[in-house]
Amino acid sequence: MIDTLLMLDPQFHVVAVVFYGAATVLAIAWVVGGRASLASWARWLVLAGLLLHTFGLVARWTAIGHGPYVSRYEVLSANAWVAIVLFETVASRLKGAKSLAVIIYPAALLLVGVGLYTGPEVELLPPTFSGIWLVLHVTFYFLAFGTALAAVGASVFYLLKSRSAEGSFVRVPAPTDLDALSYRFGGLAFAFWGVGMLAGAVWAYYAWGRFWGWDPVETWSLVTWLAFGLYLHLRRFFGWKNAKAAYLLIICFLLADGTLFFTSLIDGSLHAVYFK
Amino acid sequence: MFGPVGAGDRTVRSRLWRFLLSRRTAAWSLSLLLCLTALGYLVPRQGTPRAERLMASSPESATLLARLGLDDVFGSVIFGAVLVLVLVSATAAMIHQARxxxxxxxxTAVPRSEYAxxxxxxxxxxxxxxxxxxxxxxxxxxxxxxxxxxxxxxxxxxxLHVGLVVALVAGFVALGTERRAITDLAVGEVYEPGMEWAYEEGGWLSSPLMLDSPLVVESVEPVFWPTDEVRQVTSVLRFLGASADDVLTIQVNAPQRHRDLTLYQSQNFGHTFLLEVAYGDEVMRLRADMPWPTGRAVPSYQDITFGDDRLQLRYYADVEQEGMVGSPTIGARYALGEERSDVATLTIGQSVQVGPLDVTLVDVLRWTRISVVRNHGIAPLFTGFFLIIFGSILIYGVxxxxxxxxxxxxxxxxxxxxxxxxxxxxxxxxxxxxxxxxxxxx
The missing domain is CATH 3.30.310 (TATA-Binding Protein)
Incomplete structure (x- = not known):
């Protein structure tokens, strides 16, 4: 049974990648001016991919007995899953958010694809990997990544839309709407990142007897959080908006990517033990 | 003693207030904090392997960085001053926000809105x-x-601003009063209050960490995955002379409280080999706390030196090398320069001759590392963080x-x-x- 589930897991992921790829193509076609039904088809394809992706994650969880937060394959897959779920939940509720599918869908494809490339080998839980604080820690970082991805998507679209000729990207909302979207998603990313960091500190307290150790991941996580804080402060009190704010948000997102996916590979980091 | 506030005082006070509320003050203090944090990572911190490597490869640079105080940015006066500035500025902003x-x-007044x-x-x-x-x-x-x-x-x-102030104040209290200590104890060994810790550190307001009664480790039980990786370590601790309620079972990620102290199970554990070594006329009692091997066929090593002579020890978790928990075995050999004797395997009570040394294995015990921590201000710190996050969600989500x-x-x-x-x-x-x-x- 366990072997069957472990065999099915990457296959579900591969098929999900195919669906996400197809949805990406349709979403791009819609955004550049295609028929309205293309967006609907893209959404159905991504939901089908999400269902398969969910089957893959559940199969793996059932087989190995822990959530998707130990190996790089699991973390990337869970990041993609949360980003899609978050996007599909808020896209219909926020004006103009639907067009961000062009950023979210390929990002999910890339994350699952890279995860598959790193290999779905099972890593056993070390004794420190337990408890609700660990679950909260990783869940909120997944949410922070998802919201930051939506924010950077809005910023990238803002830059494209404001520089392109009249009549192009007709499905993309007005630049002012995109600017506001990126501000709000950036603010939520700041909040979720903060919760992730806080929960991580409590987890570290139980696991290692200290809240904060200036570990490379901890330090860069704080730098990223401060950078998002500075972005929000500049927007709120210095009136930063439009292209200037969009570029700063892209820098914050790159910083977040570096913190999430690369600092854990640095020698001397507690996280390196699990992700190298 | 306090006369009426003069116009000059009012100007200074209002200038100070304006400075603290200034958006520039907040932006600069945030930027400084960000840059100092990044710098704190980029420059190797004192006492870390990176700092030791820098000292070995470029002692001049390491000395210069130390003179500039850059080898401990997070403990520096500048870092503290920026934090204080953030705290005072956030307090002013909090009062302003409340109004x-x-x-x-x-x-409120009816707005002149274009949406009517x-x-x-x-x-x-x-x-x-x-x-x-x-x-x-x-x-x-x-x-x-x-x-x-x-x-x-x-x-x-x-x-959000209340959270920022609460978190910073609580953070200062926690940093200043936290005290941490480490001790390595073998099963049955007693740590008496007042004995020196293997390691101790604390904030500038903390007093030395002292247990209220002797501490003894009653058992250490590691559990391993089939791949030989550690799955969990459980220790039973007893505070002697205290009530039966003071028997604590601690695990990795599951600490226990004793009075105002928290005791943590570390992932450092292994076997203590008690040896009697006769070298000429001299008989020495030696103790080797060796880390548990990382695999059933992977030994742990430790060297004990006496001048130029060395007693080299090799330890397997199981004599048959069939599991991670079994009969631990130790091999010993004598080394002097490049010369090495054959390895002799020891069992409890057995004596072997290795080179000029007569080595007897007196006893084998399990040992573990226990961390003891005393801190204050942690609950308000997390309350502050919670408020920051709750405030952010209200701002950007609603x-x-x-x-x-x-x-x-x-x-x-x-x-x-x-x-x-x-x-x-x-x-x-x-x-x-x-x-x-x-x-x-x-």
Missing amino acids: IVWRRTFR FDTSCPADGVDAVLRTHHYLRVGTVEGHLRYLCHPWGLWGGLI VPREVYVMEHGGATTVTWRALRFRENVMGEFDDLLAECHGRRSV
């Missing part, structure tokens, strides 16, 4: 429509009925809106305003316009 929020929530319409629908009808959009009626302003949707969104900024309604001459005027992120909620004005059958005011 703004109070005014916005309870004392007239309708023949009476105020009661508009009221019913607004209620379906989750608006609350909060009073009357200048003859207009006032409605608010998500009024708590107005309080996000204040809550858009407060207000509507003013006034009946006049058989018509009703409805004025709508979003207090932020208007672009994302403008659809609501169009919905209200349609549902009230209104006509846009010019």
Whole structure:
């Protein structure tokens, strides 16, 4: 049974990648001016991919007995899953958010694809990997990544839309709407990142007897959080908006990517033990 | 003693207030904090392997960095000063925010909003429509009925700043008063209060960490995965002379409290080999706390030196190398320069000759590392963080809106305003316009 589930897991992921790829193509076609039904088809394809992706994650969880937060394959897959779920939940509720599918869908494809490339080998839980604080820690970082991805998507679209000729990207909302979207998603990313960091500190307290150790991941996580804080402060009190704010948000997102996916590979980091 | 405040004092005070509330002060202190944190990572910190490597490869650079105080940025006066500036500035901003929020929530004027319409629908009808959009009626302003949707969104900024102040104050208290110590204990060994710790550190306000009664480790039980990786370590500790309730079972990630102390199970554990070594006429009792091997066929090593002579020890978790828990075995050999004797395997009570040494294995015990921590201010610290996050969610996740309604001459005027992120909620004005059958005011 366990072997069957472990065999099915990457296959579900591969098929999900195919669906996400197809949805990406349709979403791009819609955004550049295609028929309205293309967006609907893209959404159905991504939901089908999400269902398969969910089957893959559940199969793996059932087989190995822990959530998707130990190996790089699991973390990337869970990041993609949360980003899609978050996007599909808020896209219909926020004006103009639907067009961000062009950023979210390929990002999910890339994350699952890279995860598959790193290999779905099972890593056993070390004794420190337990408890609700660990679950909260990783869940909120997944949410922070998802919201930051939506924010950077809005910023990238803002830059494209404001520089392109009249009549192009007709499905993309007005630049002012995109600017506001990126501000709000950036603010939520700041909040979720903060919760992730806080929960991580409590987890570290139980696991290692200290809240904060200036570990490379901890330090860069704080730098990223401060950078998002500075972005929000500049927007709120210095009136930063439009292209200037969009570029700063892209820098914050790159910083977040570096913190999430690369600092854990640095020698001397507690996280390196699990992700190298 | 305190006379009336003069004009000069008022100017200084108002200048200081303006400086603390200045958006530039906040932006600069945030930027400085960000740069110092990044610098703190980039320059190797004192006492870390990176700093040791730098000292070995470039002692001049390491000395220069130490002289500039860059080898401990997070413990530096500058870092502390920036944190204090953030704290004072955040406190001023918190007071300022409280005034703004109070005014916005309870004392307000009818806005001159471009989003207004007239309708023949009476105020009661508009009221019913607004209620379906989750608006609350909060009073009357200048003859207009006032409605608010998500009024708590107005309080996000204040809550965020309160959280910032609470977290910073609690952080200072926690940093200043925390005390941590480590001891390595073998099963049955007693740690007496006042004995030196293997390692101890603490904040500038902390006093030395002292146990109230002797501590003994009763057992150490590691559990391994089939791949030989550690799955869990459980230790049973007893505080001697205390009640039976002071028997604590600790695990990795599951510490226990004893009075104001928290005791943590470390992932450092292994076997203690008690040896008697006869070297010429001299007989020495030696103790080797060796880390548990990382695999059943992977030994742990330790060298014991006496001048130029070395006793080299090799330890397997199981003599048969068939599991991670079994009969631990130790091999010993003598080394002098490049010369090495053959390895002799020892069992308890057995004596072997290795080179000029006569080695007897007296006993084998399990040992483990215990961390003991005393800290204060942690609950307020996390409350502060929670408030920062809650405030942020209220600011960025919730858009407060207000509507003013006034009946006049058989018509009703409805004025709508979003207090932020208007672009994302403008659809609501169009919905209200349609549902009230209104006509846009010019």
